[in-house]
């Protein structure tokens with residue numbers, strides 16, 4: 001990477017403690033390691049050594065959400081054209097102050113270190129890694145220099161949109177031509193033949209890709225990752241958990257490109273067993289040895305603006321309860337999460353519960369919002385149409401499966417309803433995180449789960465694991 005600024009005045013903070021222990025640190029390349037959590041004693045020596053590298057770096061006086069602006073945070077650490085172009089564009093759309101994760105991750109990212117960005121949903125991880133990408137990419141070079149891997153087409157479209165918006169050239173400004181970089185979305189359901197010609201004719205600087213489409217191109221050697229400067233894996237825990245995607249992901253990390261030649265960034269709001277993950281990153285050579293784990297709000301995994309509620313009823317009454325909640329809450333924009341239909345229910349010839357719920361709401365709900373559907377079984381065009389309708393409409397009531405739970409940014413959403421309880425605490429966290437996505441807003445948002453009496457203990461388990469309190473609503 002061209003920009004490898006000396007980060008001065010850094011304080012070194014131990015990651016696993018909320019009461020952090022500051023120590024002076026001369027430069028990122030010679031980070032002194034501090035204390036060790038008692039839990040690390042359980043691990044074998046190599047893991048302990050890896051854990052000791054998992055630290056958070058912050059600049060002196062820039063504790064999360066401090067007084068420094070994004071521009072001040074980047075000045076001196078990014079090339080001038082990033083300040084004059086991408087950052088100006090960011091400021092134009094209202095990103096002036098950094099969020100906590102941006103304050104903490106940017107000094108690490110811009111110092112050239114590999115990084116695991118681990119911070120709440122809606123905390124602004126995307127802009128943090130995009131600023132690194134724009135700093136690393138040289139527009140004049142005709143090669144793919146940055147690759148952002150995402151789990152779904154929907155998230156890919158969103159990241160591409162933000163990247164293109166930041167990269168867009170001001171009208172009639174030829175001076176900007178020099179720094180213009182192209183962003184390609186290589187996503188499942190896209191026109192791969194067209195992408196093939198584009199990649200061959202003039203490779204884009206930045207590719208945002210889902211794994212299947214990406215590997216199709218790499219396997220056929222349509223393009224290579226020889227010139228890769230930055231590799232970002234967004235929603236990393238989801239990709240590693242997906243039996244369909246994990247082996248290809250490992251190939252991207254170790255065979256198609258090498259961690260010694262690129263900067264590697266992992267991002268997610270949930271990285272279960274994160275110490276083990278950091279250890280694996282080093283052992284498996286997914287990252288370099290001095291990878292930094294930036295863990296923001298470690299003791300509060302869910303945004304504090306969320307109010308969690310639940311209603312107990314029988315399965316048969318769930319539709320009526322949802323309707324009653326919608327009428328009393330009158331949300332302008334809400335998402336109703338529905339579980340996947342079981343094989344047993346399919347075999348019994350029942351229709352998909354998502355479709356049945358949409359039909360029910362279309363006939364019974366008298367709210368002002370349009371009722372829309374987003375689920376895996378829809379074709380890609382219908383999925384895209386649903387999302388653009390949502391973004392353009394005045395308000396929405398979206399019925400969705402967990403496909404909408406990861407990364408999708410619909411900041412107007414104020415209410416989440418779990419029509420079916422999520423299968424795991426991590427799924428609860430990501431569903432809940434589709435609301436409360438305005439970083440500097442005090443607005444309270446609601447997450448309401450409709451559960452049977454038997455499910456109460458499951459929800460309690462999620463409350464313990466994610467450290468939140470759920471209040472009962474009696475209807």
Ligand SMILES: Nc1ncnc2c1ncn2[C@@H]1O[C@H](COP(=O)(O)OP(=O)(O)OP(=O)(O)O)[C@@H](O)[C@H]1O
Pocket residue numbers: 094095096097098099102119120121122123124125126127268269406407408409411433437438439440
């Ligand atoms: N510095 C900033 N100032 C104001 N708004 C910001 C800033 N950075 C990001 N945002 C806004 O915050 C919202 C959430 O950002 P983003 O989608 O990057 O979150 P995330 O951390 O990736 O969340 P998730 O884990 O759910 O994917 C977006 O609507 C984005 O426009």
